[in-house]
Amino acid sequence: MICLRGGKLIDPLNHRDGVVDDIWIQDGRIVAAPENVDHADAIDASSWLVTPGGIEIHSHIVGTQMATARSFSLEENTTSPRLLMTPAEINRAYLKMGYTTVFDAAMSPLMSRIAHTDLDRMMGLDRGAYTLVSDQSCVLKAIKNKNSEELKHTLAWLLECTRGYALKLVNPGVGLTWRALSAIGSLDDPLADTQLTQREIILALAEAAQSMGLPHPIHLHASNLGQPGNWKSFCQTVKALEGLPAHFCHIQFYCYGKDDKGRMRSAAEEVVEIISDNPKLTFDAGEIVFGPAMAMTCDLQLIEWLHRMGSGKWTGRLLEGEGGMGLLPLQYAKKDPSSAVQWATGLELLLRFPDPERLFLTTDYPNGGPFTDYPRIIAWLMDAELRQRMLAQVHPAARTRCGLEKIEREYSLFEVVQMTSAGPAKALGLQDRGHLGIGAQADIRCYQPQSDKEAMFSNPVLVIKGGDIAIREGEYYSRDNGRLLAVQPAWDRERLPAIQRQLQESTSLDPRFYGLSDKHQIPNLEIIPCK
Amino acid sequence: MNERRERSVACAFCSCCCTDLELVYQDRCIKSVKPACSIAGREFSAGESDPPSLKRGGVVISGQKGLQTICAELRAAKLPLILIGGGISLESQRSAVLLAKKLGACADTPASCQSLAFARAFAESGIPMLTLGELRDRVDTVVFWNTDQNQIHPRFWERFIGVNRPPRIISVNFEIPEQIPDSCLHISLDMQQMLAHLIQLRLVLRNETQQVSPVLREMLATLRDAHCGCMIFGESLLESGYGVLFEAFRFIQELNDIDKGRWFGLMLDGEVNSAAAADVLSLETGYPAAVRFIKDEAEFSTTEWSAKRLIQRGETDLVLQVGQIDARIQKEIENHITNYTGKMKYMVLDSKTPLIQPSTWLPVRRFGLDEGGTAMRMDGLPIPIQPVQESRKIGLAEALTRLIEGVEP
Structure with a gap:
């Protein structure tokens, strides 16, 4: 038994903001203060802030694309700290920052075996991955057949055979259209081959996720990412959901308007006005930080667009029976007007959005930059003066084409914990995480208060994962007690031969080799129940 | 006689990794395989034979005693080099990297043979x-x-x-x-x-x-x-x-x-997982080849730590080859052994008889035949491979696990 004595608790889900109390830990969980204690390891937390562990809702950390990306930036990636880390380095970096649960943003079913071997290297963390479904051939066929039962069984099979946590949609249908030498225009354009529309795919999958009771709703990368003027199509996609729950990822990249000269400007204000009233929707920011980054996405239309805009070399892989994935190195520069607008737009979005339990901090690693820069972003959110100093250093477009300069709001510690822990836990349906209540998993980060918030959030004095000390004063002690989080919705196994027949039409593999094989052993698997 | 059929068997004997094979067993032996190509036909029907002996004086070792010998040599070496080749599972390649890390050794892959x-x-x-x-x-x-x-x-x-x-x-x-x-x-x-x-x-x-x-x-x-x-x-x-x-x-x-x-x-890769070795090393260290582990951190340098350079300059005193490696590197090893007999030990952990004469060879199970794991198809798709016959030899994955345990200080 461990007792964290006398810390100041920042625990939004239990409405505790600076309350001084003890936290008792036994068998990996937070427990009530015992009446009689034979022995407890007491840790003096009286000068610390005690908060629940950080939860990463959207980060590209595993899979073939990471291996390819490392090869693709062979020279650039030899410097330290490097952008494209190994799984072991990612494991340490998250824990050192106080993050204890991490989700990979996009796992190809065809390549899921690679993703899981990478995830197996992150044993210090609870981790999971979202299964890509929006261009998967069997899924699209079920949607085309307008057979919601067939769709739900197909999705459940996919989640099970990939050990996925949620359904990931990436610019739905983009793989089909890109192959057919066309592009997705609007939500209601018929897509190549299937004649389905993007609206039909998104609605069918959102309804299916809700009806299956998945703990996390559809996780959606919408169309037209990064393009000036895209805020309108983004808001159309939001409205197309017709009140169904969804999580929209890296939405900074969708908050762009055009000024009177046709140049990119922030449309964060317009977007916030549209999205803030819908309580069933959650979002993550996808803020950028200045320095090297890597576009890593299944949105091949986006990669091609970036390449044609002059962003240089690219690589990718077209995947049979699915979409594909692409990579393109990026550099966000302070003196570049587009980068400056993107940086300011992300902060403006985070500062204008009223509810930190529905908009979370991410950089869409590695697309917007390294996740290890979260403390720097938090510092900007908490300190208006620091923001102004940074604004003075970047291209003037960040002031003239964005609303950031006039915003005075400063995040409180309570709001930072909402944004990095409590909110993501709720959005992911992880009821025993993101808080410090009795019965919660003992995932805890403690900070020594200091005025330099970047330093404070970079170096928690203590990180506890599953009841064990993982980091103490910067040193790594993890006992690799993390678990793989997955869902397992029920499905009719008699449908398997039909699914496999369909699969055989679009892949060159024997269907038994698709996804993870039956014999693939996942260490420390935890099935999160469906509602 | 007992006849049994196994359908949807995957082949790991070239990087096409066909998944549509049917094996027919008579008793416990593979009698036929179809629709097999010439390579699969030959490899699946190879069965298990006693390890051949090496010509010209090298030592063929086996079992626990053999592992102890390699372990002792690895512990005694000043700068061992682990050469990670193809024809073995991704899991074994990863274990070979971990072994190098444990030893503070150099690790290299076929990628460096062509100067990357x-x-x-x-x-x-x-x-x-x-x-x-x-x-x-x-x-x-x-x-x-x-x-x-x-x-x-x-x-x-x-x-x-x-x-x-x-x-x-x-x-x-x-x-x-x-x-x-x-x-x-x-x-x-x-x-x-x-x-x-x-x-x-x-x-x-x-x-x-x-x-x-x-x-x-x-x-x-x-x-x-x-x-x-x-x-x-x-x-x-x-x-x-x-x-x-x-x-x-x-x-x-x-x-x-x-x-x-x-x-x-x-x-088009030839040997299965030959190109994948670079991905595996990159996954563990961030670099595809030519790595030295110093205090658990990987240092990358094609001029300092590539197999070719280390062997040419005689800077490594022990080369442990895991799986099959590029013929040109084998030639370098052979030249070095010829020129500096006794200075460098050359040990091999593989199922196939080495092309050149090692000082020690521990024959292991053949990936795709009596050893399972993951094969990387030439287009990057991971294919799970199951063993299709039993063997008395030690598996490579097991051998590497024991070596990792054995070299602990």
């Missing part, structure tokens, strides 16, 4: 790739560059080219198999001039010159007419150096930039 030519060309240009199902179903024009896939991938043609509708074929310097239609455009190019040919093709594509041979002009016209094309590179082109690879990759990228069609590239 492919890796550098890829990093500088990039290249769009595709999986073999896309090649089968979507590609309308295929260019084979110096491929010998009829020899090393006998079923490649039958499974992935023109299954539903035959594509247009351009063959550059390869022997045309019988299946290829007469309309195939066959081109012979001097390998020494390959760089010049590629530069010329790019110049014509960009309208920067019109001076080109009729055959290259015809080739370019066919390429520009494609909706979806794929250039398939054989091992000999991959070995032709950075310049040729870079020009070839840029050529693909420029076809995509200038024309409407989509073009992809595909590298």
Whole structure:
């Protein structure tokens, strides 16, 4: 038994903001203060802030694309700290920052075996991955057949055979259209081959996720990412959901308007006005930080667009029976007007959005930059003066084409914990995480208060994962007690031969080799129940 | 007699990784395999034989005692080098990296044998790739560059080219198999001039010159007419150096930039998981080859830590080869052993008899036959491989696990 004595608790889900109390830990969980204690390891937390562990809702950390990306930036990636880390380095970096649960943003079913071997290297963390479904051939066929039962069984099979946590949609249908030498225009354009529309795919999958009771709703990368003027199509996609729950990822990249000269400007204000009233929707920011980054996405239309805009070399892989994935190195520069607008737009979005339990901090690693820069972003959110100093250093477009300069709001510690822990836990349906209540998993980060918030959030004095000390004063002690989080919705196994027949039409593999094989052993698997 | 059939068996004996094989067992022995190519037919029917002895005095070791011998040598070595080759599972390759890490050793992969030519060309240009199902179903024009896939991938043609509708074929310097239609455009190019040919093709594509041979002009016209094309590179082109690879990759990228069609590239590996070794090392260390572990951190340097350099300069005193490695590196090892007999020990952990004489060889189970794990198909798809027969030999994965435990201080 461990007792964290006398810390100041920042625990939004239990409405505790600076309350001084003890936290008792036994068998990996937070427990009530015992009446009689034979022995407890007491840790003096009286000068610390005690908060629940950080939860990463959207980060590209595993899979073939990471291996390819490392090869693709062979020279650039030899410097330290490097952008494209190994799984072991990612494991340490998250824990050192106080993050204890991490989700990979996009796992190809065809390549899921690679993703899981990478995830197996992150044993210090609870981790999971979202299964890509929006261009998967069997899924699209079920949607085309307008057979919601067939769709739900197909999705459940996919989640099970990939050990996925949620359904990931990436610019739905983009793989089909890109192959057919066309592009997705609007939500209601018929897509190549299937004649389905993007609206039909998104609605069918959102309804299916809700009806299956998945703990996390559809996780959606919408169309037209990064393009000036895209805020309108983004808001159309939001409205197309017709009140169904969804999580929209890296939405900074969708908050762009055009000024009177046709140049990119922030449309964060317009977007916030549209999205803030819908309580069933959650979002993550996808803020950028200045320095090297890597576009890593299944949105091949986006990669091609970036390449044609002059962003240089690219690589990718077209995947049979699915979409594909692409990579393109990026550099966000302070003196570049587009980068400056993107940086300011992300902060403006985070500062204008009223509810930190529905908009979370991410950089869409590695697309917007390294996740290890979260403390720097938090510092900007908490300190208006620091923001102004940074604004003075970047291209003037960040002031003239964005609303950031006039915003005075400063995040409180309570709001930072909402944004990095409590909110993501709720959005992911992880009821025993993101808080410090009795019965919660003992995932805890403690900070020594200091005025330099970047330093404070970079170096928690203590990180506890599953009841064990993982980091103490910067040193790594993890006992690799993390678990793989997955869902397992029920499905009719008699449908398997039909699914496999369909699969055989679009892949060159024997269907038994698709996804993870039956014999693939996942260490420390935890099935999160469906509602 | 007891006859049993096993369907949907995956093959790990070339990087096509066919998943549609049926094995027929009589009692416990594999009696037949179909639809097998010549390689699978030979490998699956090899059965288990007693380890052959080595000629010219090397030692064949086995079992626990053998592992103890290797362990003792590894512990005693000042700067051991772990050479991670192909023909073994991804899991074994990872264990070999972990062994190097535990030892504070150097680790290298076949990628450095070509001075990382492919890796550098890829990093500088990039290249769009595709999986073999896309090649089968979507590609309308295929260019084979110096491929010998009829020899090393006998079923490649039958499974992935023109299954539903035959594509247009351009063959550059390869022997045309019988299946290829007469309309195939066959081109012979001097390998020494390959760089010049590629530069010329790019110049014509960009309208920067019109001076080109009729055959290259015809080739370019066919390429520009494609909706979806794929250039398939054989091992000999991959070995032709950075310049040729870079020009070839840029050529693909420029076809995509200038024309409407989509073009992809595909590298034909020979031995399964040979190219994957670089990915595995990169996964563990961030670098594809030429790494030394110092206090658990990996340091990357092609000038300091590549196998070739370490062996040429006699800086390593023990080479442990895990799996099968490039013939040229084996030649370097042989030269070094010949020149400096006794200074460098050369030990091998593999199922096949080493091409050159090691000082010690521990024969292990054959991946795909009596050892399972993951194989990486040539297009990057991971394929789970199950063992199809029993063996008395030690498995490579197990041997490496025991070595990792054994070298603990």
